[in-house]
Amino acid sequence: MEKDAICSLQQVSKHYKVKKGFFAGTTTKIKALDEVSLDIFRQEILGLVGESGCGKSTLARLILGLEKPTEGTIRFEGVDLSSLDARQLRKFRKRVQMVFQDPFSSLNPKKTIFQIISQPLKIHRICPKNQLRNEVKRLLHMAGLSNPGIENRYPHEFSGGQRQRIGIARALATRPDLVILDEPTSALDVSIQAQIINLILDLQESREITCLFISHDLPIVEFVSHRIAVMYRGTIVEIMPKKAFSLSAPNSAKSPHHPYTTFLIESIPVPDLQRQEDCQGGVIQSLNKEKPFEQTESERSEAACTFYDRCPQSREKCARISPSMIEVAKEHFIACHLFQTGQQRSDQPT
Ligand SMILES: Nc1ncnc2c1ncn2[C@@H]1O[C@H](COP(=O)(O)OP(=O)(O)OP(=O)(O)O)[C@@H](O)[C@H]1O
Ligand SMILES: [Mg+2]
Structure with missing residues (x-):
């Protein structure tokens, strides 16, 4: 219905x-x-x-x-x-x-x-x-x-x-x-x-x-x-049912997320040493890493993905084309080139 x-x-x-x-x-x-x-x-x-x-x-x-x-x-x-x-x-x-x-x-x-x-x-x-x-x-x-x-x-x-x-x-x-x-x-x-x-x-x-x-x-x-x-910066990057948010689920049971949502979730301070260790090599640290594809502000298209500047997985396409919302699972939508309809995630932006 x-x-x-x-x-x-x-x-x-x-x-x-x-x-x-x-x-x-x-x-x-x-x-x-x-x-x-x-x-x-x-x-x-x-x-x-x-x-x-x-x-x-x-x-x-x-x-x-x-x-x-x-x-x-x-x-x-x-x-x-x-x-x-x-x-x-x-x-x-x-x-x-x-x-x-x-x-x-x-x-x-x-x-x-x-x-x-x-x-x-x-x-x-x-x-x-x-x-x-x-x-x-x-x-x-x-x-x-x-x-x-x-x-x-x-x-x-x-x-x-x-x-x-x-x-x-x-x-x-x-x-x-x-x-x-x-x-x-x-x-x-x-x-x-x-x-x-x-x-x-x-x-x-x-x-x-x-x-x-x-x-x-x-x-x-x-x-x-x-x-x-x-x-993120005036755009909705992900909409999901509560169960997909799954803050407390173990990593193996977690739903795929927009890189910004992953960053938000991993930024929550927790007194869990194992998780802190996991985060050291994860998104929090890699947000500050040099990006694989660099582009100056003047070259960057107005239509770029809003998270392009900070995303550790951004590619050339992300600087040119704003991703549309894609349904990755039932009632779970993500706006990111890393995802395709009904697919968990692809390594290369589509
Ligand atoms: N009346 C206004 N004139 C100019 N800029 C504004 C005005 N209202 C909001 N903005 C700008 O719009 C953006 C969004 O502001 P908004 O208050 O909606 O953010 P927010 O997500 O509610 O932030 P917070 O979590 O701090 O409450 C900000 O960059 C803010 O400076
Ligand atoms: Mg506010």
Whole structure:
């Protein structure tokens, strides 16, 4: 059966113009996203990983409709976001919500928790005025905050983990279908992280919502996600089911990966001496090695693979042609010339 995509991105690019220097009048273009195509399936948790600055939050802002793509189409339940009028956009905003990375700056310090959580309830006319307080209490209870009178307090009176719960309660207030969580646990200590992750999993299951879970923390992403997408410099280089990510699987049982995903996985610090030894001769070290094929920036084609510069296995073709996504196994896609359809991997780029 075909899976039903609640949100679908087709060839989405986002370019920003930035000044080259403080005094210079010239500008340069940053490709924050470059022809990204991605489906988010209904009721799944899709993990999104990639190094800092690769475009994860930009992708989130575009899906939320906070910014418009430079090129490409974003569809929510089949409807192109760029075609929505003001009334439809308001309806859409009710259905897609965001939990932000920083629980300290994402809550207005001058407002009480009641004011913060009741605001979306009022804007979207979700419940009658006389039931607002009960609804706020219900949402806080659902997020694990049920002390009496808690809704009358201000954000600074809460710990980081409690504030993140308040952020989750606020995001759930509009009964959204899609929630984007942009590094929701990175500002929290490990025990609170676990509580928030369990809360997200419980809520996702009980309320049947779809989540885009953005994080740098690969073990957490593997734990919560049904599928995982890997980004590198504004492009999606790999999309795979959870079982193919297999961080803890022994080497022999590991699925093949894009060289960047392998690099990410092998970069996770582990107190395992054997694995550390394995990595010495592996990708981490070879990323710094001289590449077999050198090309100057001016010779390099705009269409080169985004990972070409750092890839230990890059070849001449990788500098000229951007690889397309290939299905290497069921629901496992990799954009790399080393792979062919249905094949594990070939030594020479095809
Ligand atoms: N408004 C903007 N103007 C100019 N450049 C921007 C703007 N927003 C983002 N960028 C650039 O786009 C790129 C992607 O940024 P983005 O915030 O999406 O990265 P990210 O993957 O979320 O990083 P992090 O993991 O650090 O949060 C970066 O190079 C960033 O500098
Ligand atoms: Mg970000």
